[in-house]
């Protein structure tokens with residue numbers, strides 16, 4: 001029982017309780033008899049009143065009263081006074097029920113139902129609510145009811161905003177009021193109501209929220225409102241293109257499957273069995289409507305007139321940050337093509353909030369088709385040697401150059417000023433948790449906003465230090481700060497050509513694959529993927545990753561090392577299903593099979609989320625297998641792996657699992673370092 | 679969890695909880711149970727699921743339970759909270775869940791129950807709780823969960839149902855019971871659960887919601903349901919299951935939460951309360967044990983965070999014909 005002390009009751013209390021129980025039991029059975037026999041006499045109705053006074057949660061009694069009201073109203077023609085007195089009686093019953101239990105869903109809904117009958121006393125409701133809300137200013141039933149009455153009476157949003165002002169100035173520690181304020185304000189801002197212009201209103205709101213946070217930094221009431229304001233300050237509604245592969249001005253080498261003779265280390269070489277290569281678009285927010293009519297390709301490459309664009313995302317979704325199309329080419333004879341991609345010329349690319357990608361943008365790249373000199377061999381990819389230092393002359397780092405499109409749309413000035421003002425403010429609070437966290441977020445937002453190369457990137461060290469401090473200061477949420485730390489770290493690594501090239505290599509043994517080595521960095525999270533679209537080989541071993549979320553955008557990946565991480569299940573590898581080029585995967589020494597709780601069970605497509613069924617051959621022939629290893633099944637089924645390492649996971653301990661893997665991945669040549677069939 | 683740390687923080691007195699649940703069923707005459715009379719179906723679900731999580735479902739008479747459940751069904755296909763009460767979607771889900779526990783879904787007229795649930799969907803995709811039209815995202819979850827168990831999700835407009843839930847998303851990443859309503863951990867569980875069951879979790883802002891949820895953990899280790907509220911064992915379930923579904927559960931301190939739940943046990947008479955030293959009840963006993971299950975406490979069966987049923991029961995439903 002909520003908030004009732006645990007103690008043995010005294011005999012006299014028990015006797016009183018027994019008497020109450022007997023009385024309630026008898027009321028209930030009399031009421032049930034009336035309800036079932038549809039008796040709506042005054043006496044019968046009075047009995048239900050008594051019952052609800054003692055137990056407002058007895059929902060059937062509220063239903064009965066609605067039937068009784070309808071019955072009585074049907075008998076009295078249109079005598080307005082009588083109607084009013086019948087409805088007034090209901091409001092009184094609700095009021096006394098609410099006095100008994102302020103949180104009774106049944107009572108609140110009964111009141112709404114009565115008022116929806118067109119009751120004339122609706123004007124009194126706000127007065128009653130003021131009384132209730134003074135007694136319990138956080139009661140969400142009362143707030144919900146308030147929104148209902150406001151809508152019914154067409155009270156203005158400005159007046160309601162004033163009400164939140166009053167509540168907050170009375171006591172800033174009122175999350176409910178801040179919440180309602182965010183609802184009202186975003187509506188007023190969205191419809192450009194009189195005086196509600198972001199560059200004027202948002203700085204005002206910052207001032208208001210400061211008072212709250214600075215009064216008691218440990219009180220959470222204002223924390224989320226502040227984060228929302230920050231979001232309003234930095235985010236633009238219209239979607240923008242963040243990056244692409246190939247990037248503007250770049251050259252790529254294409255060929256059929258196999259090895260090229262001394263392929264240039266200056267360009268990305270892409271070998272394909274299907275004579276096609278991916279064209280990747282990465283937007284700053286999820287968009288829909290990317291198609292051959294919204295993205296036009298001018299290319300000498302024949303057969304690409306009606307390109308099929310696919311969102312790289314959850315099956316159920318037709319919107320995504322990442323879109324990919326496959327361009328065809330002929331690998332039979334060497335030649336060179338120029339490709340021009342244009343988007344934004346015709347409308348159709350739309351964000352989930354309904355904003356259209358409108359700034360026209362185009363990029364050009366060159367594709368060289370080379371001949372292969374020998375067939376691919378079935379050797380294993382080693383993660384220990386075969387790496388050459390990155391050639392600093394490489395053109396592949398173009399994606400790091402921020403697209404001009406960013407910031408062009410924004411009215412940056414007031415936003416920058418607002419953030420700098422906030423930074424100044426929160427430096428004064430930097431010994432508290434929320435002070436440090438807000439400062440870290442503000443500096444991060446500021447970094448994303450500045451375009452001056454001379455000062456860009458100078459805040460990362462400070463931000464990383466703030467997260468280090470937070471891990472020590474608030475150890476319960478250690479991993480939250482740790483994840484944020486990883487995110488900032490990856491932003492830092494990808495912030496300049498110089499810092500990224502320290503982690504870049506060429507893998508000599510396979511066509512000089514572009515390899516990024518981020519091993520042994522205690523990373524718990526992947527980020528900045530939009531700047532890494534050109535990577536073909538990725539070493540993330542010896543980190544603390546528990547999911548591959550984000551990697552789905554890296555459509556060029558053919559080798560991935562995730563060994564010695566914290567992957568707990570196959571569903572945590574779900575994003576790899578999108579990587580059509582992936583041939584080598586190492587997930588050895590993780591925690592797959594160790595835990596009874598799977599935290600990615602619902603983030604992947606599966607029968608559990610009604611989004612995928614076991615309907616193909618393996619599923620039909622071996623239903624038991626698909627059931628036991630369903631999450632492994634859905635990931636492995638879509639991969640064309642040649643080399644797979646899974647040793648050092650609990651699940652890999654038995655032969656049944658190994659034979660399952662061989663069945664689901666017929667392309668496999670190497671399993672856990674052993675060549676199959678030898 | 680290592681055995682030394684669980685020793686330090688005390689143990690789950692599973693046997694006492696089992697006895698408490700079996701006793702509570704017999705104490706029909708106390709004032710509390712009369713007040714709770716109308717939601718006996720929920721109570722049965724809480725008690726029986728707890729027993730199953732503790733691997734003691736065999737101690738109750740399956741036939742007795744199943745035949746009582748069926749006497750609560752109405753002509754409409756919906757179930758009431760108890761014999762004689764009106765049907766409501768709240769109790770319909772509990773009835774279906776209990777039958778799933780006993781692997782007895784087959785005794786239902788699935789078409790009829792599904793029609794009752796599907797008939798409560800409104801034009802905007804939302805769901806009413808019963809014929810009287812109260813709308814709440816709790817009912818969206820219940821409808822979707824119920825029809826998922828019955829494998830009849832095609833009876834409703836899933837796309838609209840999902841859109842309605844998303845329209846209840848707030849600027850703190852959480853969800854309320856109707857558009858514009860304040861975020862609340864219980865409501866978040868319902869919305870995240872419904873989105874999980876429809877493969878729509880990409881519509882959740884996982885980092886923002888994850889931060890809000892992990893900040894529900896206070897100094898005591900317990901979780902509250904909204905900012906600046908007291909911790910309560912029942913939020914162990916609402917908050918934890920939501921954090922698990924969006925893969926952010928590592929953002930809280932699990933050991934501290936285990937300790938908080940164990941501290942809320944009545945070590946003498948069994949049962950778990952909302953806070954240490956408060957009176958126990960079956961609702962919090964269930965949420966405490968279910969919370970421990972989500973925390974992988976030894977000796978407690980795994981529970982599914984979206985279906986709110988033991989994982990083996992869910993797998994039986996989903997992966998077998």
Ligand SMILES: [Zn+2]
Nearest residue numbers: 910911912952
């Ligand atoms: Zn509670």
